[in-house]
Amino acid sequence: MLRRLTAILIIVALAVWPQPEAAGSSARSSSAAAAEQGTATVPLVIVVNRSNPVNELSQAELRKIFLGSRSHWANGRRITLVMRDPSDLERKTILRDVCGMNEDQFKNHFLHGLFTGEILVSPKILSTPAGVRKFIFNVPGAIGYLRISDLDDSIKVVRIDELLPEDKGYKLHVLSQAGN
Amino acid sequence: MRLSRQIVRRSIGRIVLMSCLIVLLGSTLRAQQASDGQVVDKATLQLLMARIDQLEARVRQLEAERQRSITENGLAPNTAASLPESAAATPVPESTTSQTTAAAMSPPSNAQEPEQNQFENAMSDRMDISKTLLRIRGFGDISLHGDTRKGDTTSFSLGQLDLFVTSDVSDRFKFIGEIVFEAGASNYYGVTSGSANTFGVDVERYLLQYSHNDYFNISAGRVHTAIGYYNTAYHHSTWLQTTTGRPFLFDFEDHGGILPIHTVGVSASGFIPSGRLGLHYVAEVGNGRASRTPLVEEPVQNEIDDQNHKALNFAAFARPEAIPGLQAGFSVYRNVLAPANAPKVGETILAGHAVLIRPRYEWLNEALLDRHAVAGTSRVFNTPGFYSQVSKQFGDYRPYLRYQYVNVARNEPVFPDVALRHGPSVGLRFDASESVALKLQYDYTFLRSQACVSALNLQIGFTF
Numbered sequence: 001m002l003r004r005l006t007a008i009l010i011i012v013a014l015a016v017w018p019q020p021e022a023a024g025s026s027a028r029s030s031s032a033a034a035a036e037q038g039t040a041t042v043p044l045v046i047v048v049n050r051s052n053p054v055n056e057l058s059q060a061e062l063r064k065i066f067l068g069s070r071s072h073w074a075n076g077r078r079i080t081l082v083m084r085d086p087s088d089l090e091r092k093t094i095l096r097d098v099c100g101m102n103e104d105q106f107k108n109h110f111l112h113g114l115f116t117g118e119i120l121v122s123p124k125i126l127s128t129p130a131g132v133r134k135f136i137f138n139v140p141g142a143i144g145y146l147r148i149s150d151l152d153d154s155i156k157v158v159r160i161d162e163l164l165p166e167d168k169g170y171k172l173h174v175l176s177q178a179g180n
Numbered sequence: 181m182r183l184s185r186q187i188v189r190r191s192i193g194r195i196v197l198m199s200c201l202i203v204l205l206g207s208t209l210r211a212q213q214a215s216d217g218q219v220v221d222k223a224t225l226q227l228l229m230a231r232i233d234q235l236e237a238r239v240r241q242l243e244a245e246r247q248r249s250i251t252e253n254g255l256a257p258n259t260a261a262s263l264p265e266s267a268a269a270t271p272v273p274e275s276t277t278s279q280t281t282a283a284a285m286s287p288p289s290n291a292q293e294p295e296q297n298q299f300e301n302a303m304s305d306r307m308d309i310s311k312t313l314l315r316i317r318g319f320g321d322i323s324l325h326g327d328t329r330k331g332d333t334t335s336f337s338l339g340q341l342d343l344f345v346t347s348d349v350s351d352r353f354k355f356i357g358e359i360v361f362e363a364g365a366s367n368y369y370g371v372t373s374g375s376a377n378t379f380g381v382d383v384e385r386y387l388l389q390y391s392h393n394d395y396f397n398i399s400a401g402r403v404h405t406a407i408g409y410y411n412t413a414y415h416h417s418t419w420l421q422t423t424t425g426r427p428f429l430f431d432f433e434d435h436g437g438i439l440p441i442h443t444v445g446v447s448a449s450g451f452i453p454s455g456r457l458g459l460h461y462v463a464e465v466g467n468g469r470a471s472r473t474p475l476v477e478e479p480v481q482n483e484i485d486d487q488n489h490k491a492l493n494f495a496a497f498a499r500p501e502a503i504p505g506l507q508a509g510f511s512v513y514r515n516v517l518a519p520a521n522a523p524k525v526g527e528t529i530l531a532g533h534a535v536l537i538r539p540r541y542e543w544l545n546e547a548l549l550d551r552h553a554v555a556g557t558s559r560v561f562n563t564p565g566f567y568s569q570v571s572k573q574f575g576d577y578r579p580y581l582r583y584q585y586v587n588v589a590r591n592e593p594v595f596p597d598v599a600l601r602h603g604p605s606v607g608l609r610f611d612a613s614e615s616v617a618l619k620l621q622y623d624y625t626f627l628r629s630q631a632c633v634s635a636l637n638l639q640i641g642f643t644f
Contacts, residue, residue, distance in 0.1 A: 060456070060501045069499075070394055071391065071394060072391070072393045072394045076392070076393050078351060078352070078391070100504070100539075101539055102539075104614050105539040107614065108614075111317070111420075111643070112413075112420055114317075114346065115317075115344055115415060115417065115420065116412060116413060116415070117354075117356050117387075117389060117399070120354060120391055121348070134229070138225050138226065138228075138229045139225060139226070140225075
């Protein structure tokens with residue numbers, strides 16, 4: 001009986017064995033799909049406080065930061081994650097292309113992480129690009145994202161996988177406002 | 181008119197003074213920050229920014245009033261515009277409370293309003309000592325349960341009402357608590373105490389956590405022992421779990437569980453520098469569980485350890501970047517139990533796990549061996565156990581299957597009542613909303629020397 005049940009369990013497990021859900025793979029496809037549909041996109045840039053010594057992050061590091069599994073910068077300062085409102089396109093882009101999750105999954109992930117103590121703080125929610133800029137300017141450990149058109153000199157852009165937003169192959173793009 | 185101008189000038193003078201003060205303070209703070217990043221914390225900066233926001237709003241308000249006054253008093257607009265920009269500043273009196281300041285500010289009708297309100301709230305919360313900085317999240321469940329065990333009745337049951345409390349004590353210290361209201365009698369190693377249908381309160385977690393960096397976090401208090409995966413992943417919330425309950429391998433002590441689920445002591449955890457392998461460690465030292473058998477009191481030694489020997493636990497696990505959602509690891513727990521009027525029992529618990537958690541898939545596998553060696557004799561009792569659980573999400577539905585097994589020797593000295601039990605569970609979870617889950621689960625359990633038990637459980641789990 002035990003053997004039979006184990007066999008059933010293995011068969012079921014194999015049947016539902018997941019295909020890899022590589023975060024970031026959808027970024028290319030979404031950009032490509034947008035291009036195919038003739039929809040304009042603009043780069044979404046990752047920004048930090050100017051005093052932050054970090055200039056570059058890999059996609060994997062970015063995912064860890066946005067999922068709260070990495071909570072400190074290399075200099076020991078605590079990471080404060082800045083997110084936009086759930087309705088914002090920029091947030092949806094980050095969730096899809098960096099976290100590989102939808103809104104509900106992201107919320108559950110943070111709730112679970114806070115519950116276990118693995119995640120120290122939940123993200124700071126700000127509703128405007130100006131608010132994001134101001135917050136990141138004032139909080140040394142903050143990290144967030146903005147459309148490239150919302151950038152100014154008060155904050156610093158971080159390279160992702162060695163690429164700047166204007167470089168070819170940069171993965172994070174969001175539909176332009178006109179396309180909304 | 182002259183009086184009005186004087187008022188405006190006085191107001192402007194105050195704003196100038198306050199602006200200078202703020203600029204001076206701001207530059208001082210930034211200088212401090214550059215020289216010593218630890219001096220000024222985020223909260224302070226936020227407070228200052230909130231203050232600046234308030235003052236900016238006040239400036240705008242006064243400028244508008246001035247403009248109105250000028251218009252009403254017939255002053256030429258260009259006269260007002262020729263006033264120096266810096267003259268348009270009036271300080272907000274320090275004695276003004278945050279509430280009245282906020283009310284007087286008349287929020288600017290621009291897009292920054294929500295952020296401004298957040299800063300104001302943060303400041304008022306921080307400065308108002310009559311308010312707490314507690315955050316509370318609740319979890320609960322209600323079940324309809326029936327089984328074929330002799331004497332059991334089909335019943336509606338209130339599950340644990342779990343209040344999860346957190347508070348950022350400071351930038352690096354955090355409090356975590358879990359207060360559980362629970363109905364029903366307790367069952368410690370087969371000994372029932374208390375009475376059914378009455379509620380009791382348990383403080384299930386109670387810890388202060390210090391986070392130094394990603395490589396070193398330390399907690400003191402009552403924690404869930406880092407044995408295996410399940411125990412530290414789901415704690416007391418059924419809503420977070422796919423199934424209606426824990427595997428019986430990880431049952432709580434007061435539900436007849438065999439493991440030291442809770443420990444009072446100190447726990448350190450963090451990353452191990454290992455690149456893409458993503459290694460983590462957990463090291464714990466604590467009171468362990470009580471030694472007395474039979475045991476009719478709380479087995480978690482919250483206040484007094486019954487011996488000087490301390491329980492030790494070490495766990496390590498990997499979360500490789502190459503396979504998102506995979507976690508594999510092991511733990512080793514060591515304690516010595518000293519039952520009254522009986523030889524000491526050395527307890528070693530070896531556990532291993534491999535779990536794959538992705539938004540749409542879940543596959544949990546854990547196995548452990550609980551080894552009890554009676555001191556001064558060659559008697560060793562090994563209790564093996566495992567479970568495997570798999571589920572897949574289809575829209576709002578998540579069917580799942582679990583098989584679990586635990587085998588306790590007949591003459592096991594610590595928990596002889598558990599015996600052999602194993603069997604499958606199948607169920608379906610339906611997420612009725614983002615905070616409410618309806619679960620239907622069927623369990624079939626084989627028992628040593630007893631009739632098999634079929635059980636059906638309909639549960640609604642929720643968070644609030």
